[in-house]
Amino acid sequence: MLSSVDFDTLVLTFKVAGIATLIMLLLGTPLAWWLARTHSSWKGMVNAVVALPLVLPPTVLGFYLLVLMGPSGVIGKFTSWLGLGTLPFTFSGLIIASVLYSLPFVVQPLQTAFAMIGAQPLEAAATLRASPLDSFFSVVVPLAKPGFLTAAILGFTHTIGEFGVVLMVGGNIPDKTRVVSVQIYNHVEALEYSEAHVLAGCLLLFSFSVLLILYSLQKSPALAQPPK
Amino acid sequence: MFKKSSLFLTLVLLFASPAGLAATTLVAVAANFSKPMKEIAAEFEKATGHIATLSFGSSGKFVSQLENGAPFDLLLSADEVGPIKLERDGFAVAGSRYTYALGKLVLWSAIPGYVDDQGKVLITGGFKHLALADPKLAPYGAAGLEVLKGLNVQDALQPLLVQGENIAQTYQFISTGNAELGFVALSQVYENGKIATGSGWIIPAERHAPIKQSAVLMIHGAENPAAVALLTYLKSAPALAIIKKYGYGQ
Structure with missing residues (x-):
């Protein structure tokens, strides 16, 4: 069954995914809102940058981060200047890498959800003298609930499944950067197939259950479309 | 026909x-x-x-x-x-x-003059990360760990260890400067009969089981x-x- 070391990697993985998802929702919401409403000529550029991790091989992203966050990289110099040291091989570095890697999975569903709401409900709220912030929280957020749910679940599960990026910037440190995908890979490489099977089984079961819940909820008409 | x-x-x-x-x-x-x-x-x-x-x-x-x-x-x-x-x-x-x-093992750093030819830097310390290939997967990693044990510094350096999945990745950790030094294969840093860049200690063969x-x-x-x-x-x-x-x- 699960050894305590393997159990620790599961706990760490959920911690990374949870924190990263929170940060992605906080960053992704304003970003998606802006992308859904703006007519700025920067829109295409920002969209492309956010979507890059979808198409780049994770090891490429990981290698860039390793170089950028390293002592001679731009980010590394900045964090050293702040007195934080460099980020590779740390829990914070892993969170930053995960956020960048999974951000499109959070931004894109939110952007679609915001775009579907359209301008009308907001104009109606404005005629009732609701402040922009008030109308965002009392009109947009409830209407975009399915989008938030999809964004959170995809961001979380995608972070759990990440491998290439962690492999590059993690350094395989127990309780800090050794996540479950790396542990499974190591078991396979060490020809410890039974341990790999148990851990992989846990991951498969979890990911499937979450996706099943997500798509079952989406089928119910109340969540599938924002009320008209 | x-x-x-x-x-x-x-x-x-x-x-x-x-x-x-x-x-x-x-x-x-x-x-x-x-x-x-x-x-x-x-x-x-x-x-x-x-x-x-x-x-x-x-x-x-x-x-x-x-x-x-x-x-x-x-x-x-x-x-x-x-x-x-x-x-x-x-x-x-x-x-x-x-x-x-x-296989020959080398303690290598991308920084010139950082690693002395006796490996004393492992005892004096002063670095934040020592890179090593995962000892469970890579024979060069296992050999590196053996060297640390032989020098009696394994416990002291354990918190500083960062593990690459293989020696190519371990080399990357060091060459990008994210780890100040680490154990790699001599063949990775060797050119024309000497260590091409940085500094290194070619580990004597008797310090670890043969690779x-x-x-x-x-x-x-x-x-x-x-x-x-x-x-x-x-x-x-x-x-x-x-x-x-x-x-x-x-």
């Missing part, structure tokens, strides 16, 4: 190449041996007319693939664990396994003349000279 003779000619051209019986062999090569093996394959082709097609990767992955029917004729592993297992489980030709090179990089002939390649010839060629003087040039022992 004309048709028949042209068919015959085609067959002759197909099967009778200049070297008599030129064949092609597919070889799985441990990533750390890629540079010397490319050179050896080129020489092998010149000498015999046979062609060796090389595939580079981690030994552990190759073993899993070979157990599941990967069509390689030869495995040049980074250790002897995989070849022993393949031989025992009947995937490789019994008795064909031998050590083609002894026996072993080759084995797969059942799949037992009947392939090119595979058999390559296994013989690896033991020839020109091949041994190339292996030595890249910082391996014999």
